[in-house]
Amino acid sequence: MTDETTTSATTPDTSAGAAAQPPAVVRVDAEHSYDVVIGKQLLGELPRLLGADVKKVLVVHTEAMEASAAVVREDLLAQGYEALLAVIPDAEGAKSVDVVAFCWQVLGQSDFTRSDAIVSLGGGATTDVAGFIAATWLRGIAVVHIPTTLLAMVDAAVGGKTGINTAEGKNLVGAFHSPVGVLCDLVALETLPKWDFVAGLGEIIKTGFIADPVILDLVEANAEALGSWPASIDDHLWGVVRELVERSVAVKARVVSQDLKEASLREILNYGHTLAHAIEQVERFAWRHGAAVSVGMVFAAELARLAGRLDDEVVDRHRSILASVGLPLTYRGDRWEQLLAVMRRDKKSRGDLLRFVVLEDIGKVGRLEGPDPTLLAAAYAEISADAPTSRAVSL
Structure with missing residues (x-):
């Protein structure tokens, strides 16, 4: 894997002022190019990612994200969009054909066209199912992912894989459907429970082993603080987490840019x-x-x-x-x-x-x-x- 498709992510300063840095942008070149924006307080980026043609937006979220979804909806309304909310089950319980059918019904009854969009707000399962809904409605409409867990930021939200589960296995039904943008707002991690954060580190460490050993060095140098999240949060750790997210997303972006549909290279992400x-x-x-x-x-x-x-x-x-x-x-x-x-x-x-x-x-x-x-x-x-x-x- 070469750096010819290197993203525009920059190495963050892990000093005390790191949390106030402007957002970093990682560019993914798939069937269309899109930005993964990493930083804090990123909601203002959403209209840019949605584009000028979108009129209606369905925000797909879990009950746990109800308050955040309401904020997103109010902001979209203020920007002139028609915005609706769809509540789905939490975790893997969302990834079923019944949930997808419910959302299809909402889209149909609300007259969503090919120029409208979906926004996912939640963890990896929400991202997977919302992406699949977007991929299958009218054979594909725009989707923006707003991942709220570390795992979703570095895994499900980037790369265009969507899917639901069956009784026979995980993600056996799905489609490749790249988002038009991803907002990795690190503020969401402040309230992420310790074990959810630690589990997200598993995918980050994976990208270190397959492509970027600096990730491994960063984790090893900060293992005690990372494993004590969120009690250990300070400006230095924010800088470390931001760099880990940027580097992990950049690895996936390079791989996906060269092999969207897992013909060869993308298999390394498995x-x-x-x-x-x-x-x-x-x-x-x-x-x-x-x-x-x-x-x-x-x-x-x-x-x-x-x-x-x-x-x-x-x-x-x-x-x-x-x-x-x-x-x-x-x-x-x-x-x-x-x-x-x-x-x-x-x-x-x-x-x-x-x-x-x-x-x-x-x-x-x-x-x-x-x-x-x-x-x-x-x-x-x-x-x-x-x-x-x-x-x-x-x-």
Whole structure:
């Protein structure tokens, strides 16, 4: 991966004045170009991202975001838009065909046309389902994402993947539909519970391992404060968090700009996700995504080590950096057969061939196809435990 599609994000100052910096803008070049704006107090950027032609806006949000959604709606009304609200369930419960059908009904009854738009306000699940609604209404209308969790800022809101779940698996129904803009307002993180924040670090650390080792250095240097969020918030930590978000988004922007529809390069963003999605499915989504990804990365690292493709030092670094912020490293040893069955249905598999994204070194990503079953079992034995090891796993 080269820096030819490098975004306009700048490295923030982590001094006392960092929180007052003007917003950073990361440019994503997909089927159309769009900005990811990172900073504080960003609502004034929304009309620019929506564009001049939009007349009606549906703000899709959860009940927990009701007060914030009302503020967004009032601001849109003041800007001359016709703005409506649609309340959906929280977390993975939102990602169902019934919720999508409800929102389609709202759009139809409100006469939304192709020149109108959707705004998502919430975490990753809200972003996924709102993006899917936008992708499918009239074969595609504009959507702006306003992610309110760390995980959503660095993962779901950027890249154009949308999706809902079925009984058979996570995100099996979806579409590629890039937003027209993303507002990562860091103010939303001030009230984010500790374990939601820590789970978001799982995806950030992933981008460090696959593409940007500076991310790993930043996390390691500030692990105690990051793992104590929000009690540890000060100007220095705000600067660190902002840089982590910018760097993580920039990694995803570069990858997506080169491979929107996951033909090849974009698969590297799935590092740790094959086992992670299986854990989420088996646990009926009671595990946070970032916590499952943490375990999935340790599994993938152990698998690569056993296959002779990754040295012990990098595997050990996986364990130390993830544990340092409170993320789990293990999963129940009695669930292997169940997990294996779910992984075979994963959309990254090809027929009966299991495929894993693995590291050969930090920033050097490869793929392991059809590994021997004994190798898989041996790697799983390295992460097996009697019970989860961190509160970060649960809702």
